[in-house]
Amino acid sequence: MLAMGRRARAAARALALAPADTKRAALLGAAAAIRARAPEILAANEADVTAARAAGISEAVIDRLALTPARLDGVAAAVAEIAELPDPVGKVTESWERPNGLRLERVRTPLGVIGVIYESRPNVTADAGSLCLKAGNAVILRGGSDSFNSSRAIHAAMVKGITAAGLPADAIQLVPTRDRAAVGAMLGGLDGTLDVIVPRGGKSLVARVQAEARVPVFAHLEGIVHVYVDKAADAEKALAIVKNAKLRRTSVCGAAETLLVDAAARERLLAPLVTMLLDAGCAVRGDAATQAVDPRVTPASEEDWRTEYLDAVIAVKLVDGLDAAIDHIETHGSHHTDAILTEDAQAAERFLAEVDSAIVVHNASTQFADGGEFGFGGEIGIATGRMHARGPVGAEQLTSFKYRVRGTGQTRP
Amino acid sequence: MLAMGRRARAAARALALAPADTKRAALLGAAAAIRARAPEILAANEADVTAARAAGISEAVIDRLALTPARLDGVAAAVAEIAELPDPVGKVTESWERPNGLRLERVRTPLGVIGVIYESRPNVTADAGSLCLKAGNAVILRGGSDSFNSSRAIHAAMVKGITAAGLPADAIQLVPTRDRAAVGAMLGGLDGTLDVIVPRGGKSLVARVQAEARVPVFAHLEGIVHVYVDKAADAEKALAIVKNAKLRRTSVCGAAETLLVDAAARERLLAPLVTMLLDAGCAVRGDAATQAVDPRVTPASEEDWRTEYLDAVIAVKLVDGLDAAIDHIETHGSHHTDAILTEDAQAAERFLAEVDSAIVVHNASTQFADGGEFGFGGEIGIATGRMHARGPVGAEQLTSFKYRVRGTGQTRP
Numbered sequence: 001m002l003a004m005g006r007r008a009r010a011a012a013r014a015l016a017l018a019p020a021d022t023k024r025a026a027l028l029g030a031a032a033a034i035r036a037r038a039p040e041i042l043a044a045n046e047a048d049v050t051a052a053r054a055a056g057i058s059e060a061v062i063d064r065l066a067l068t069p070a071r072l073d074g075v076a077a078a079v080a081e082i083a084e085l086p087d088p089v090g091k092v093t094e095s096w097e098r099p100n101g102l103r104l105e106r107v108r109t110p111l112g113v114i115g116v117i118y119e120s121r122p123n124v125t126a127d128a129g130s131l132c133l134k135a136g137n138a139v140i141l142r143g144g145s146d147s148f149n150s151s152r153a154i155h156a157a158m159v160k161g162i163t164a165a166g167l168p169a170d171a172i173q174l175v176p177t178r179d180r181a182a183v184g185a186m187l188g189g190l191d192g193t194l195d196v197i198v199p200r201g202g203k204s205l206v207a208r209v210q211a212e213a214r215v216p217v218f219a220h221l222e223g224i225v226h227v228y229v230d231k232a233a234d235a236e237k238a239l240a241i242v243k244n245a246k247l248r249r250t251s252v253c254g255a256a257e258t259l260l261v262d263a264a265a266r267e268r269l270l271a272p273l274v275t276m277l278l279d280a281g282c283a284v285r286g287d288a289a290t291q292a293v294d295p296r297v298t299p300a301s302e303e304d305w306r307t308e309y310l311d312a313v314i315a316v317k318l319v320d321g322l323d324a325a326i327d328h329i330e331t332h333g334s335h336h337t338d339a340i341l342t343e344d345a346q347a348a349e350r351f352l353a354e355v356d357s358a359i360v361v362h363n364a365s366t367q368f369a370d371g372g373e374f375g376f377g378g379e380i381g382i383a384t385g386r387m388h389a390r391g392p393v394g395a396e397q398l399t400s401f402k403y404r405v406r407g408t409g410q411t412r413p
Numbered sequence: 414m415l416a417m418g419r420r421a422r423a424a425a426r427a428l429a430l431a432p433a434d435t436k437r438a439a440l441l442g443a444a445a446a447i448r449a450r451a452p453e454i455l456a457a458n459e460a461d462v463t464a465a466r467a468a469g470i471s472e473a474v475i476d477r478l479a480l481t482p483a484r485l486d487g488v489a490a491a492v493a494e495i496a497e498l499p500d501p502v503g504k505v506t507e508s509w510e511r512p513n514g515l516r517l518e519r520v521r522t523p524l525g526v527i528g529v530i531y532e533s534r535p536n537v538t539a540d541a542g543s544l545c546l547k548a549g550n551a552v553i554l555r556g557g558s559d560s561f562n563s564s565r566a567i568h569a570a571m572v573k574g575i576t577a578a579g580l581p582a583d584a585i586q587l588v589p590t591r592d593r594a595a596v597g598a599m600l601g602g603l604d605g606t607l608d609v610i611v612p613r614g615g616k617s618l619v620a621r622v623q624a625e626a627r628v629p630v631f632a633h634l635e636g637i638v639h640v641y642v643d644k645a646a647d648a649e650k651a652l653a654i655v656k657n658a659k660l661r662r663t664s665v666c667g668a669a670e671t672l673l674v675d676a677a678a679r680e681r682l683l684a685p686l687v688t689m690l691l692d693a694g695c696a697v698r699g700d701a702a703t704q705a706v707d708p709r710v711t712p713a714s715e716e717d718w719r720t721e722y723l724d725a726v727i728a729v730k731l732v733d734g735l736d737a738a739i740d741h742i743e744t745h746g747s748h749h750t751d752a753i754l755t756e757d758a759q760a761a762e763r764f765l766a767e768v769d770s771a772i773v774v775h776n777a778s779t780q781f782a783d784g785g786e787f788g789f790g791g792e793i794g795i796a797t798g799r800m801h802a803r804g805p806v807g808a809e810q811l812t813s814f815k816y817r818v819r820g821t822g823q824t825r826p
Binding site (some may be wrong): 013016090096098104195196234241348352356358365391403411 | 426429430503509511515517522524525608609629647649650653654656657658661743761765766767769770771772773774775776777778780781786787788799800801803804813814815816817818819820821822823824825
């Protein structure tokens with residue numbers, strides 16, 4: 001593992017200096033190689049799926065693991081799409097001149113070496129590898145045991161593409177063993193060679209990485225996402241947005257988990273919202289006011305206000321206006337994504353300013369919390385930390401920066 | 414210590430929402446209070462200096478510790494200057510619209526709670542406290558034992574100023590004990606309440622913080638700063654810049670430590686540069702070519718290429734052109750600040766692109782590596798890491814960001 005780290009560091013240097021065109025060609029080559037090797041990759045995936053079934057792995061996990069020709073084509077398409085993103089490296093983000101004539105600029109540089117630890121989804125091999133390379137970083141991928149053969153086959157195709165473009169094979173390395181000690185070694189930072197770790201997977205993986213990593217981590221542990229329906233909310237918008245935020249897909253981190261309704265809107269909005277959710281097949285756990293709406297509502301416990309269901313379940317509570325809503329979110333939330341629905345511009349601005357979450361939303365679904373929907377062209381994950389990256393982590397947030405100072409002979413007095 | 418952390422977290426929330434005018438008034442009040450309490454602060458400092466002398470502390474340390482009326486006025490002036498900086502919080506750094514009509518913007522927010530661990534300079538109490546507050550952060554300061562009384566007196570004055578403006582006293586806390594266990598507690602992150610630690614002091618302090626901190630650290634361990642004199646360098650500029658880079662002040666992190674001279678400029682530049690340095694009172698440790706210039710040059714060992722002297726000593730080496738210079742810097746440097754002196758624009762651009770340091774300089778002194786000289790109005794330190802902050806860390810780099818999403822009822826298909 002330490003040798004992988006050293007090779008990654010050496011590759012990172014080559015990648016940092018690689019022209020934008022080379023990186024683009026490398027990723028287009030990787031996408032083409034994934035398509036060309038589809039039979040091998042699908043066969044490797046078939047072996048993984050068979051082994052997972054034999055081991056009694058749940059169908060939900062097998063669904064995340066299984067590739068079809070269409071899904072694999074989607075994997076290749078995503079790599080090609082990342083290839084065509086604007087290159088973040090070398091972009092001057094600020095420039096200014098000092099009274100002494102020094103010209104300064106701040107320019108994006110790669111971060112260095114990124115470690116990605118993931119579970120059963122083999123597409124992460126391609127997605128994460130491509131985004132890291134686009135931003136000029138070397139990456140060490142540690143996939144799940146279940147998808148070991150699939151990840152190896154996808155990785156081999158990608159390496160073929162990137163080496164054909166003249167980039168080092170070590171730009172994207174895959175830990176070549178199922179040995180669990182590899183994860184521990186990565187969390188230790190591989191002797192200073194890993195600059196950041198990105199965990200992709202369930203809560204237990206993320207919690208372990210956050211607790212044990214000796215290097216920075218880009219992640220979110222959970223998305224306890226709130227929608228606050230203000231007294232000045234438009235009823236029609238509120239019904240549509242709450243339904244979408246909760247039920248479009250219940251397993252994504254941007255799915256709403258708690259609905260807060262302004263007490264001043266109780267008569268007008270509480271019953272329609274709760275009834276709509278129940279009728280759409282969503283279980284509702286509510287406070288006393290919510291329980292009074294419909295006998296299908298079950299009582300919410302204190303625990304429910306801190307629960308990420310990732311399922312067709314929602315907690316509903318009446319709150320005493322904007323301040324109480326913000327207070328509830330700051331006390332129980334996870335700083336991921338939170339929304340206010342209101343036609344009162346002042347209330348909206350206060351919510352957007354005062355809720356300390358990576359993404360704050362006014363009058364739209366929380367399920368837009370996604371790098372693709374933000375226009376980033378891809379994301380390696382969503383971060384709720386405040387250091388370096390926050391919200392959807394796209395290629396740009398996988399960069400660092402440096403200062404260039406241009407003089408004409410200046411010395412400091 | 415954990416209670417301090419909790420109080421800081423609570424104060425951080427109030428600070429994050431404090432209007433720019435309030436923070437400005439708080440810092441102007443703090444500056445005024447430092448001036449008004451000058452007699453008490455100078456008396457406390459006198460007690461520290463007397464105790465330090467009695468304990469046999471070196472005069473160099475006592476010089477860093479001692480305040481005079483003029484120095485204390487400078488401390489107050491620096492706080493007032495930070496008060497007048499533009500407020501970084503709430504600044505929209507990017508905004509864009511999606512095809513579905515969603516309007517997105519990225520806006521600066523405070524980082525949270527910052528821990529600052531420093532040594533004998535009591536002015537850090539005021540500087541670091543002010544910069545953190547300007548960026549809307551709460552700060553926990555842990556000063557050195559030597560400056561305990563001075564820091565307490567300055568801190569008390571600042572708290573008077575900030576509370577008079579209506580900000581919480583816990584916005585700037587000073588660890589009220591000399592107990593060394595406090596440092597260990599801070600390095601542990603105070604139960605998740607510290608977001609980042611900034612060490613200010615000597616190499617052993619920084620090394621300990623970097624090795625043991627369980628939270629991100631903004632720091633540089635050392636500044637092994639190079640000046641590369643290219644074959645196309647202007648002789649007059651080179652002599653002036655090298656002299657300034659090495660000797661203006663030898664104790665600052667931006668002071669040059671290694672001079673690399675292009676072998677193609679040996680005849681024209683090596684002897685003049687080395688003679689100038691020797692004549693200016695700088696000890697020169699050189700390779701064989703440099704030793705041949707003057708009998709006063711002593712042989713450089715391998716160790717010298719990795720040494721931060723912080724003194725009137727320089728290591729000098731002939732290198733075989735630009736590539737060898739870059740290679741030497743990447744192998745032996747500390748990614749702090751490095752300069753090229755040349756009239757060849759292409760060579761300059763290659764150096765600025767390929768040297769992976771926080772600050773890269775063309776035709777100017779490396780002693781400009783300073784937040785004030787960059788126009789940041791102040792800095793909490795210079796960072797050589799690649800995460801979040803790099804180079805001079807001013808108020809802006811003490812912020813994080815979030816995304817605001819404004820819709821008109823959009824749901825995700």
